[in-house]
Amino acid sequence: xxxxxxxxxxxxxxxxxxxxxxxxxxxxxxxxxxxxxxxxxxxxxxxxxxxxxxxxxxxxxxxxxxxxxxxxxxxxxxxxxxxxxxxxxxxxxxxxxxxxxxxxxxxxxxxxxxxxxxxxxxxxxxxxxxxxxxxxxxxxxxxxxxxxxxxxxxxxxxxxxxxxxxxxxxxxxxxxxxxxxxxxxxxxxxxxxxxxxxxxxxxxxxxxxxxxxxxxxxxxxxxxxxxxxxxxxxxxxxxxxxxxxxxxxxxxxxxxxxxxxxxxxxxxxxxx
Ligand code: KIV
Numbered sequence: 001x002x003x004x005x006x007x008x009x010x011x012x013x014x015x016x017x018x019x020x021x022x023x024x025x026x027x028x029x030x031x032x033x034x035x036x037x038x039x040x041x042x043x044x045x046x047x048x049x050x051x052x053x054x055x056x057x058x059x060x061x062x063x064x065x066x067x068x069x070x071x072x073x074x075x076x077x078x079x080x081x082x083x084x085x086x087x088x089x090x091x092x093x094x095x096x097x098x099x100x101x102x103x104x105x106x107x108x109x110x111x112x113x114x115x116x117x118x119x120x121x122x123x124x125x126x127x128x129x130x131x132x133x134x135x136x137x138x139x140x141x142x143x144x145x146x147x148x149x150x151x152x153x154x155x156x157x158x159x160x161x162x163x164x165x166x167x168x169x170x171x172x173x174x175x176x177x178x179x180x181x182x183x184x185x186x187x188x189x190x191x192x193x194x195x196x197x198x199x200x201x202x203x204x205x206x207x208x209x210x211x212x213x214x215x216x217x218x219x220x221x222x223x224x225x226x227x228x229x230x231x232x233x234x235x236x237x238x239x240x241x242x243x244x245x246x247x248x249x250x251x252x253x254x255x256x257x258x259x260x261x262x263x264x265x266x267x268x269x270x271x272x
Pocket of ligand 1: 052223
């Protein structure tokens with residue numbers, strides 16, 4: 001089904017709800033730096049997520065846990081300088097909102113004030129209810145994240161599909177309803193059965209953005225390095241690679257090395 005797209009000068013949390021109401025799918029992609037965010041924004045991606053996946057793809061950590069609030073603010077402020085149209089959402093990193101709601105609010109305020117971002121994202125449901133309430137009360141838009149929540153990887157033990165069992169699926173549905181009622185503007189659902197994700201998307205009025213959650217939701221999010229094929233060792237079933245930059249960049253850089261060694265680079269035209 002093709003849907004008439006409305007032109008937006010700047011995507012806001014309200015535009016996203018409008019898109020859901022109009023049946024227009026929402027595109028969301030990560031970025032962590034100015035140059036990448038400029039390309040992503042110019043390609044009309046609706047939402048740029050400064051994800052704590054920066055911990056993996058930028059810093060090379062095994063999990064998202066080590067990235068700090070200061071580092072997220074640095075990434076976010078670089079992205080904000082590039083984004084002219086997209087809504088910029090920033091992950092509050094592990095350890096910056098779980099201990100109490102006042103700490104959560106302080107972290108959210110630091111992100112908004114120091115980076116200029118437009119919204120924050122937090123992982124979890126009822127466990128972080130008070131933090132979500134406090135951040136929202138300060139006028140900061142909040143996006144939820146349910147299903148596979150990578151900040152809890154040591155509790156899960158694996159990165160496999162979540163909420164396959166009835167009990168976990170039931171809690172996820174309750175959490176989604178709760179986040180909507182509290183006033184979140186959207187929810188990311190990661191790696192859960194497509195049928196469950198569709199059911200959640202149909203049961204709430206706020207946009208549900210999926211990653212490994214099938215096509216029945218309101219939008220999709222991917223890590224930009226995965227989409228571009230820069231992270232060639234990460235091959236989950238949900239990932240569609242649009243390029244193989246790992247190989248293409250490697251070939252270009254090898255060619256540069258050869259050209260330097262063979263004295264082909266620089267030539268006369270490339271010299272002063
Ligand atoms: O950190 C991140 O990139 C994310 C997406 C995978 C949704 O949270």
